[in-house]
Amino acid sequence: MLDEIFIKIKQLYNISNLKLIKNLGGFSSLNFQISDSSNQFVLKQYRNSTADKIKQIEKISFFLDQSDIPVKLPILNKNGSYHFVYQDTLYALYPMVEGIILHENTLSQKALHSASNILAQLHRLIPIAELNLHDANTCLVNYDEVSDEANKVLNLIANNPISEETDNITRNLIYLKLSLLNDLSAFNFNNVLQPKYLVHGDFHNENIIFSAGHQVIKLLDFEHTFIGSRTEDIFEFIHKGCCNSGFDEENINKAKHFLSHYKSVFPISNDELYIGFQYSVYQLVSSFFFEKELYTSHDISLYGLIGRDINRLSYINDHSRAIFNCIIF
Known part of the structure; x- marks a missing residue:
């Protein structure tokens, strides 16, 4: 199929002799590193997106670029558009940016400081009305919806079993999430987490391109950007x-360095951070993405992520306050 898309790219961008270098993967979109005889590009294939949504992402990217946030901009094609459609799927072509992705074990203090600087800079921006960004205040939490989704996944496991061990561990993860969800119902997030800031929505190290000196070069992927709590x-x-x-x-020390530097650039109260931490746990327990993917695709490689999540959430369940205190103080 890529060969057919390469023909489309030749027509729209006048770029020929393309070849695939690497499948870069992704969740909200699939990304492919491609090249012609002299330049390299990233071909982004959007998942479950509409043309209106892609246009909004483009508006956000250009707004950030004009606000001195280092972002990667799509390439304009002959039709005067920054994206194109092939077989009912949306694509965009980006220039390849030289740099590195730093993983958890290679994040240096310098990289953590640079990432916190760019995040504070993003949060200080005043978004323009033309971006039509979603306001998160009306849908911060929905416990009934999460419980219903959990029951759907439990039914999915029952109807599509993999193995007794895998099924039991995945069920245990869902039950743990529901237990944590019940504990979180005591918090009134809306009273503290007011939607006042431009939120990236998927801000982490693998959506950042760093230089060899561990400085932020580009911030990537704005599919989930909205107005919410920083x-x-x-x-x-x-x-x-x-x-x-x-x-x-x-890992706690890395979190501590990241947060302390952010607070030095853009102060935030410990009370807001505490409620924000609890809400971050809500976000972890309200998503069943990997469980659904595992039992829809039977891709056993996802089993490791199920094990990771049950270990991490079990630790949060037993040590929530201690984790927060270690990061903050």
Whole structure:
């Protein structure tokens, strides 16, 4: 299929002799590193998106670029558009940016400081009305909807079993999420987490291109950008970037460095951070993405992520306050 898309790219962008270099993967979109005889590009294939949504992403990207946030901009094609359609699927072509992706175990203090600087800069922006961004205040929490979704996944497991061990561990993860969900019902998130900030929505180390000197070169992927609480980006980075593999001393120290530097650039109260941390747990337990993918595709490679999540959430369940205190103080 890529060969057919390459023909479409030749027609729209006057770029020929394309070849696939690497499948870069992705969740909200699939990304492919491609090249012609002299340049490299990233072909982005959007999942479950509409043309209106893609146009909004483009507006956000250009707004950020004009606001001195380093973002990667799509290439304009002959039709005067920054995206194109092939077989009812939306695509965009981007220039390849030279740099590195830093994983949890390679995030240096310099990289953490640079990431927190760019995040604070993003949060200080005043978004323009033309962006038509979603306001998160009306749908911060929905416990009944999460419980219903959990029951659907439990039925999916019952109807599409993999193995006794896999099925039991996945069920245990869902039951753990529901238990944590019940504990979180005591918090009134809306009273504290007012939607006042431009939130990236998926801010973590693998959506950032760093230089060899561990400075931010480009911020990527604005499919989930909205108006909300800045704690959502802060703890997204802490959970996915600093503590994705767990809450050992090294990972906690990374989270501590990231947050303390952010606070030095753009102060935020510990009370807001505490409620924001609890809301970040709600976000973790309200998503059943990997469970559904595992039992829809039977892709056993996802089983490791189920194990990771049950270990991480079990630790949060037993040590929630201690984790927060270690990160903040």
